[in-house]
Amino acid sequence: MDAILSLEKLHKEYEKVVAVHSIDLKVPRGSVFGLLGPNGAGKTSMIRIITNITLPDSGKLSFHFQNSKISDPMNNIGYLPEERGLYPEMKIGEQLKFFAQMKGLSAAKAHENIQYWLKRFEIEDWANKKAQELSKGMQQLIQFIVSVIHDPELLIFDEPFSGLDPINTERLKKEIVELSKSGKTIIFSTHQMSQVEEICNEIALINKGRFILEGELKEIKNRFKKNLFEIKYHGSFPNSEINGFEITIKEEGHAIVKSLKECSYSNLLKTLSDYVEIYSFTEILPSLNEIFIEQVTLAKAKKEEEHE
Amino acid sequence: MNKTLLVFKKEYLTRVKKKSFIIMTLLVPLLFMLLMGLPLAMTFFKSGTNRIAILDESGEFAGVFNNGKSLEFHPIEGNLNNLKEELGKKDARFDALLYIPKFDIQYPNGFTVYSDKQVGMTIQQTIEKTLQNKIETLRFINAGIDKDKVNELKVSIDLQNIILQEGSEKKGNVVASIAVSQIMGFFQYFMIFFYGGLIMMAVTEEKKNRIVEIIVSSIPPFQLMLGKIFGIAAVAITQLLIWAVFITILMVLFSVFFSPMLLETAQDLEQVVGSNSQQIFDMIGSIEAFNIPLMLFSFAFFFIFGYLFYSALFAGAGAVTDDSSQNQTITIPLSIPVILSLMIMVNVAEQPHSPLAFWSSLIPFCSPIIMMARLPFGVPAWQLALSMIFLVIGFVINTWIAGKIYRIGILLYGKKINWNDIRKWVFK
Numbered sequence: 001m002d003a004i005l006s007l008e009k010l011h012k013e014y015e016k017v018v019a020v021h022s023i024d025l026k027v028p029r030g031s032v033f034g035l036l037g038p039n040g041a042g043k044t045s046m047i048r049i050i051t052n053i054t055l056p057d058s059g060k061l062s063f064h065f066q067n068s069k070i071s072d073p074m075n076n077i078g079y080l081p082e083e084r085g086l087y088p089e090m091k092i093g094e095q096l097k098f099f100a101q102m103k104g105l106s107a108a109k110a111h112e113n114i115q116y117w118l119k120r121f122e123i124e125d126w127a128n129k130k131a132q133e134l135s136k137g138m139q140q141l142i143q144f145i146v147s148v149i150h151d152p153e154l155l156i157f158d159e160p161f162s163g164l165d166p167i168n169t170e171r172l173k174k175e176i177v178e179l180s181k182s183g184k185t186i187i188f189s190t191h192q193m194s195q196v197e198e199i200c201n202e203i204a205l206i207n208k209g210r211f212i213l214e215g216e217l218k219e220i221k222n223r224f225k226k227n228l229f230e231i232k233y234h235g236s237f238p239n240s241e242i243n244g245f246e247i248t249i250k251e252e253g254h255a256i257v258k259s260l261k262e263c264s265y266s267n268l269l270k271t272l273s274d275y276v277e278i279y280s281f282t283e284i285l286p287s288l289n290e291i292f293i294e295q296v297t298l299a300k301a302k303k304e305e306e307h308e
Numbered sequence: 309m310n311k312t313l314l315v316f317k318k319e320y321l322t323r324v325k326k327k328s329f330i331i332m333t334l335l336v337p338l339l340f341m342l343l344m345g346l347p348l349a350m351t352f353f354k355s356g357t358n359r360i361a362i363l364d365e366s367g368e369f370a371g372v373f374n375n376g377k378s379l380e381f382h383p384i385e386g387n388l389n390n391l392k393e394e395l396g397k398k399d400a401r402f403d404a405l406l407y408i409p410k411f412d413i414q415y416p417n418g419f420t421v422y423s424d425k426q427v428g429m430t431i432q433q434t435i436e437k438t439l440q441n442k443i444e445t446l447r448f449i450n451a452g453i454d455k456d457k458v459n460e461l462k463v464s465i466d467l468q469n470i471i472l473q474e475g476s477e478k479k480g481n482v483v484a485s486i487a488v489s490q491i492m493g494f495f496q497y498f499m500i501f502f503y504g505g506l507i508m509m510a511v512t513e514e515k516k517n518r519i520v521e522i523i524v525s526s527i528p529p530f531q532l533m534l535g536k537i538f539g540i541a542a543v544a545i546t547q548l549l550i551w552a553v554f555i556t557i558l559m560v561l562f563s564v565f566f567s568p569m570l571l572e573t574a575q576d577l578e579q580v581v582g583s584n585s586q587q588i589f590d591m592i593g594s595i596e597a598f599n600i601p602l603m604l605f606s607f608a609f610f611f612i613f614g615y616l617f618y619s620a621l622f623a624g625a626g627a628v629t630d631d632s633s634q635n636q637t638i639t640i641p642l643s644i645p646v647i648l649s650l651m652i653m654v655n656v657a658e659q660p661h662s663p664l665a666f667w668s669s670l671i672p673f674c675s676p677i678i679m680m681a682r683l684p685f686g687v688p689a690w691q692l693a694l695s696m697i698f699l700v701i702g703f704v705i706n707t708w709i710a711g712k713i714y715r716i717g718i719l720l721y722g723k724k725i726n727w728n729d730i731r732k733w734v735f736k
Contacts, residue, residue: 015732051525053719079525085518090322098318102311102526146522 003064004029004154004185005050010059012045019045021209022059027154027187027202029064032180034200034217035189036292042209043189044082047158050187051079065153075104080147082158082189086131086139093127096142096149103150110149117145121171137168144172148179155179156187161195173199193288203288205295212295217288224291227259228284229268235276243271256284311527315535316542319510323543333547337554358431360421361402363388366410372442379434381406396424406435413450416443485684486657492607493653493681496614500646500676503544503615504622508639510536511626511718520718529715534707537619544615606683609696614676617703618642624710627717628725645673653681660685670695672702709734 003026012020019042027033037043048054049061052074063073070076087095093114100110118124121141131139140163147155157176161169176199180186188200196203197217204214213220232254237247245268246258259268265281272278286294323329361384362373373381384391388407394400404423411418419439421427448455511533514520523532625638652674656665660682669678669687675695679687716733717725 048719052528053521053524074526077525079522081518081521081525083518083521087322087514087519088517089326094322098314099522099526101314102523143522 001026002029003027005064005187006062007050008060008062010046010049010056010061012049012054012056014045018209020049020056023209023211025204025211025214027185029185030180030183031202032176032186032188032200034196034203035187035206036191036193036196036203036288037206038191038296041206043206044158045209046206047079047081047156047187047189051077051156063154067153070104072104075150076152076154078103078147078150078152078155080144080155080157080160082162084140084143086142086146088132089130091127092129092131092134092142095131096145099146100149103152105150113149113151114145117149121145136163137165140164141168141171144175152184154185154187156189158189159191160188161190161192193292197288205292207296207299210299212299213291220291221285221288224286224294225283226286227262229257229259230280230282230284231255231257231272231278232280233272233276233278237275242275245271312531312535312538315523315527315532316539319536319539320542320546323506323540324546329543329547333550334554336551337558340555341558358404358428359402360404360406360431360435361391362406362408363391364408366408368446369408369442373435373438376430376434379431392422395422404431408439413443413446485660488603488684489657489660489681490653492603492683493650493656493677496611496677496680497646497650497653499544499548499611500614500618501643503540504618504642505639506543507537507540507619508622508626510540511623511714512629515627515630515718524718529718530711533620533623533711533714537616537623537707540619541612541615545612548611603683606692607680610676610680610699613696613699613703617672617676617699617706618646620703620706620710624706624713624717627710627714628720628730646677649674649677653677656681666691670698672699675699 005025005027007023007025010020010023010025012018021042023046035043035046045054049056063076065073065076067076086092090098096114096117097107097110100113101107105113114127115124118127123138123141126134126138126142131142134142144160147157160172160176164172173195176186176188180199188196190196201217202215203217203220205212215223234253237249237255240247240249244260244263246260248256248258250256257268257272265283269278269281357378357380359380359382360373361382362369363384363386364370370383375381382402384402384405391405394402395405404421404427407418407420407422409418416439419435421431421435445455448458514523527535621642622639625642629638649668652664652668655662656669656678659665665678665682668674669682669691675698679692679695683692712734713730717730
């Protein structure tokens with residue numbers, strides 16, 4: 001795998017609490033990588049290590065960037081923290097310039113990029129406004145620009161949509177998709193699963209400092225499917241169980257079928273069409289939310305068992 | 309290091325461009341000028357001379373009262389009550405009426421000035437002094453003593469203090485030394501608190517605005533802290549330089565425009581208070597006798613490093629709080645040594661070479677204030693050097709400690725941090 005970032009046995013403890021538990025991870029280049037987990041799972045701790053804000057107790061962290069001209073890896077990372085803000089009394093143009101230069105851009109290049117982004121969001125006239133004159137949503141847009149202003153290869157968004165109204169959420173989602181299309185790698189941390197399913201193609205599930213699940217989103221969803229199908233039909237079933245299929249009727253002509261063993265779609269159709277006429281058929285894949293809750297509960301149960 | 313410079317620049321420029329900075333920088337010299345100029349301006353704008361009529365019923369005071377620059381005395385005849393009625397009228401012949409009744413030389417009383425408003429100090433004192441002089445003379449005559457002889461015999465001792473140091477002799481002046489000492493010490497105190505407070509606010513603001521996490525993903529916290537401390541130091545130095553330039557210009561202008569008046573006022577003052585102008589010249593002369601380049605250098609040094617020493621601590625303190633009400637409790641341990649220094653400073657004026665003064669001028673927590681307060685009294689070079697070295701070492705240690713507190717503190721939100729936590733961060 002062509003990884004842009006790899007973590008090896010990364011470990012971090014805070015006074016008896018293990019925030020990151022000897023983690024191994026590879027983030028594929030060009031992926032939109034969802035880092036999922038409940039509050040306090042260790043997501044932010046991990047991100048803070050990746051962004052060089054805190055140092056790990058042990059383990060290795062390596063970046064494999066394509067642009068070798070940028071000597072400091074930090075200058076090739078864009079970070080939108082969950083706890084974020086702006087200097088209230090500084091003009092937007094000046095702030096963006098400051099942050100761009102802090103990421104190693106020359107004054108001229110900073111100016112160019114600022115113009116590009118302000119134009120892209122059609123907010124050129126904000127440049128001379130102070131941050132405190134902007135609404136919260138507007139400020140969040142600026143904070144997003146701060147994270148991309150230096151055109152980094154790796155972007156890290158920690159709960160990027162928290163506190164955003166639906167319009168700005170859509171706007172930002174669109175931008176993230178665009179960034180991904182242009183080849184950026186995006187690490188996306190959240191506890192809101194629906195967003196992950198929309199945007200991410202890779203995910204890692206973290207709980208209590210450990211990964212309990214990681215891989216391609218599609219593959220994971222397949223792995224945890226429960227062989228459930230939704231059918232719409234004419235006719236009636238004689239029994240609630242037919243040749244290894246468990247049938248739960250929701251209402252007249254609408255049922256959920258559970259296959260008790262692995263079976264092909266044609267097998268299922270063949271068996272059921274002996275009894276009824278099927279005119280709609282969909283496989284029900286588990287939502288990430290369900291997988292997530294199941295896995296977390298499982299991990300908890302396992303731990304308790306170990307305890308006993 | 310490049311990024312430290314960026315932070316430095318940002319901290320400096322945003323502050324220097326602020327309205328409050330510009331206002332304060334201009335206001336202080338103006339205030340200074342006002343304080344210096346007001347008394348003189350008042351004499352300048354005073355409405356002409358005061359005419360004082362003298363109704364002398366005793367007949368002893370003919371030709372005794374001499375006209376001064378702003379005072380004119382006229383003997384007057386008439387009935388006291390009639391004359392009193394004239395006061396305050398538009399066409400009155402006088403502004404005040406001095407009534408001298410027939411008096412008993414043993415128990416002189418009943419002297420009164422009538423006026424329609426409160427008479428000034430100068431009038432009051434001039435009249436009192438003249439009356440006293442005349443009555444004294446009368447009493448001397450009655451007692452058969454020659455007053456001129458008495459004046460001849462009077463003596464005034466002026467105790468000079470010559471400071472022997474490194475083979476040279478210097479004229480000392482205790483009053484001037486105390487004045488310079490207290491002014492410099494107090495100024496240091498003010499600057500440390502003001503700019504220390506500023507840096508703490510800057511740190512807390514950044515934490516409160518949740519902006520710090522973005523920044524520390526670009527620059528290591530220690531470098532960020534240094535950029536801030538030095539950026540604000542540069543603001544302080546800029547302000548100080550502007551003040552120095554302004555005040556110098558104002559002083560020059562002042563002496564050009566006002567010195568004739570100043571001289572007159574001094575003469576007036578001499579007339580009134582009867583003080584010896586030699587004393588005043590001595591005092592001014594002894595200020596010149598201070599080693600001014602050394603004083604200025606030391607002042608700059610103790611100002612800069614005193615600020616740096618405390619600002620590191622204030623930065624650390626700012627990092628562990630996220631609202632300003634909590635700031636106040638955390639500054640208490642920081643204020644104690646500063647306030648203590650201020651108390652010691654008063655004592656230093658009385659005993660500039662006591663063990664208390666000596667030790668406290670070496671300890672970095674007090675030395676910026678105490679050493680400055682001791683300096684006008686003369687401090688051995690080795691003590692000054694030692695105090696400076698200690699202060700620099702103290703600054704390095706403080707910055708190291710503050711850096712550790714800062715690094716962790718700025719990323720902790722909404723958690724109450726106690727001294728135990730801080731101890732752990734530092735000594736981990």
